[in-house]
Amino acid sequence: MTHIVEVRGLVRELSGGGAAPQTILHGIDLAVPHGQFLALTGASGSGKSTLLYLIGALDRATSGEIWLDGVEMGGLDDDDRAAFRNERLGFVFQFHFLLPEFNVLENVALPMWRRGIHRDDANDRAYEALALLGLEELWKRKPGQLSGGQQQRVSIARAVANDPALILADEPTGNLDSKNAEIVFDVFAQIAGDHGRTVVMVTHDKDFAMRADRQVQLRDGRILADARRGEEIIPPSQRMRQVSHSR
């Protein structure tokens, strides 16, 4: 198995309360190999978040297949997908969601407690993850006592501490100033490069997207372009041929 993510003919429709169903994703095909740092770009409303949450087993496809590490998500029920997220996936969101009642270490360790990892082990691993992000000094603080950039780094620590196969990030730098955005981006690059993890990151930042291993651009629910670092962006016509070829 060389690909950790394989998406085939993925369609997502929204049946908006009586109105005609709105198609958000029109048959996406995408394969992400292990260890790749992939940037997902595209205009607002092009379907990036929708695709990311489908890959992250948070949402259900209307049709098509999503294979994660050899498991087809459509065949799993709600609880199995929750367990899958817990054990295999790490999420980072734009609005650095942390639980306000828990301190930094607890926020990072909680998914591991849920998984049944012994509390001391989980806390050790959480501490290591915090150290990786240069946050070990802050482990006792509550999220409310941290800056936005620090909070986002804590949520990255939470995403990586569980040692997931795949890390999904939805505009993790979107709410940060350029300095913090740079730090956060570097962390992702490091996680993917040095630690060999797969990262799929939605971003609006052209510069960041260029520096990723691969850049996939969406427009109106279709893949518009797909390029490796340094490569020319593949024109849409060729992309369409590729899709029909792979079918």
Add this chain to the structure above:
Amino acid sequence: MAAVANAADRRAEVRRERRVAFADVRTVWFIALRQLWERKLLNGIAIGGVVLGILVLIAMNGIFSGFSMKFTMAILKISPHVIVFDTELRPQPSILARHEGTFVATSVAHEVPSDRQARIKRPSEIVRALQQMSEVRAAAPSLAGMALIEYGGKTKSIDIRGIDVDAQQNVTPLNQFVKKGSLGALAVATDGIVVGSGVAADLGLHLGDVVHAAAPGGRPLDLKVVAIIEAEIPPVDKVRAYALLRNVQTLLGKPDIVSRIEVRLWDENQGFAAAERIERMFGYDAEPWQETNGNFLAIFAMQAMIGRFIVAAILLVGGFGILAVQIMIVLQKTRDIAILRSVGLRRLDILRIFLLQGLIIALIGGAIGDLLGKLALIQLAKLPVKMEGLVKSDTFLIHEDPSFYVYGVVFALVVGVFASLLPAIRGSRVEPVDVLRGQIG
């Protein structure tokens, strides 16, 4: 070899599954408790509602049941468990009416009531037979009637009972109520009378005073007060008097007549069953104490019912308190729910978190309610009140029924579960995607 490895794998798998199952419960507890701890004010409000409900439940029940138990206990001492009356259940029709429809008499238009005096025939035989019954502890014949007594220019109508002192003592332990004098003197003196404390107070009677007693159809007697009794039930103490059976028969002009037999049972709760058996055996009307005191007992039943309504209403309010707080929390916490779901908590875990929080609020409310209820009962019992209605007392009559502390907590838990069910279900239905996407862009 492979089979062994498989078995070992399976055991490892089972261990892992169990560890995970345990882990999710522990995580749920941890989250539930921490979130509760971090919002003390809101929870305090919800707990307050429950506390109030349980407090009222316990205090109200303590007062109501204290009052009714005191009354029941007092009435059971002064009132026999079963009274056998002189009304025959199957009276023989008059001689003429017996031949109705026959050659002798085709119909009997208007039967003149006989002037035969109501009485229990062969009372001592019935008393002996009653005493043979397994459920009967004692039986005593007596004659009850109304008489006027006069002392110092004042007169008063009394309910006078002619008794056999020893036999009556076994049925209704009168000497427990003796305030002054002694019952024994009634048996010794030939012309003694025992009066209730209310009678004595109204006429200004003291021990040794001689009253003039009279009743229509009888012969007036001068009787000497040998004892004053107080059952602490004003309706009884104000009218009751006892004298020797023989004297009352003379006074009421009913020589040799016994109008009722009073019975004491081993188990007063068997009143209805015993009365029914006695009726069947002897053919006389027998009335259990629950029927004799029916109107009082009905008041208590009504009181208990009203109390239950009030408690139910307050618990309902407490439940709405939990409901309101929990709904607020669930709405406030959709972000956190989405996060928890994204890191792998199941819908059931979310449901459990909110149910658990509701239960904990209810449990704490129930425990504090129990405690305050207990303190309230202690204070109420000390509160001086002058009561002189059905029961006479100087303080609140408090009956502390330990089972109500248990009920309190159980009710609180039931209310807690029901009140947090709706918010918990709502919380478990949150779709993480809707929340995490945030604004579209």
